[in-house]
Amino acid sequence: MDTMADTVQKDLIRAINNDALFLPTLPEVALKIRLAAENQDISVSALSKVIASDTALSARLIKVVNSPLMRGSIEVSDLHTAITRLGINYSCNLAIGLVVEQMFKAKSDVVERKMRDIWKKSSQVAGISYSLCRNHSRLKPDQATLAGMVHLIGVLPILTYAEDHFELLSDPVSLNHVIERIHPIIGQKLLKAWEFPEALAKVPGQFQDFERESPQADYVDLVQIATVHSYHGTHHDYAAIDMAALPSFARLGLDLADGSLVTEMNEAMNMLV
Secondary structure: OOHHHHHHHHHHHHHHHOOOOOOOOOOHHHHHHHHHHHOOOOOHHHHHHHHHOOHHHHHHHHHHHOOOOOOOOOOOOOHHHHHHHHOHHHHHHHHHHHHHHHOOOOOOHHHHHHHHHHHHHHHHHHHHHHHHHHHHOOOOHHHHHHHHHHOOOOHHHHHHHHHOOHHHHOOHHHHHHHHHHHHHHHHHHHHHHOOOOHHHHOHHHHOOOOOOOOOOOOHHHHHHHHHHHHOOOOOOHHHHOOHHHOHHHHHOOOOOOOOHHHHHHHHHOOOOO
């Protein structure tokens, strides 16, 4: 690794350890949605009011409900119907994930492009995680979707840092080195700061550990398999990984001999994109 990436990495890790790194706070609308979700008796109308306070969020939620993987026979055009169709829990977690998407905003074109790529990958992984969870596990599909949407959240503070350090921004190789090395540490720290449940908060730090052991299948397993599949057919290192040989694949009880599995994952990739 080159010296600049090395220096930046040390700087960032020092800042993380001293709680000096700027970590974005979870937007207010996400906190309100989370609070609403904790109320077991909340009505669709009450949740609609909370989500409707953010127009862009409402529009995105309706768009997702009308995506090919979720679409019913009739197109949904209002928030109340969208939430009714998705259910309260799924609507809440999807909405929190979509609020996080809105945080991926940049001042420079280079960072904007990078953030768009990161979000596209997060959306693909979230779609596959949702589908695998729903069809092959007893875990909660709403949590699986959110796990996929936030598994790369640690990249956000690094890109914010890069916007203020032009020398890093102008050297994409160093920037990628820094991102690859430390986004897992930052991601885990950020989700803990946002008070995400431990089952989700540990995903950024563990989904790239391909030898990882776990007593039972969890959201890390779903995100790991979804990530590997999302790179299938590309030049990325993960494209060479034999997915069926991974412990996470076995824990989920998946079987590549079932021809529909790959088709299912391919279709799910575009659910949120």
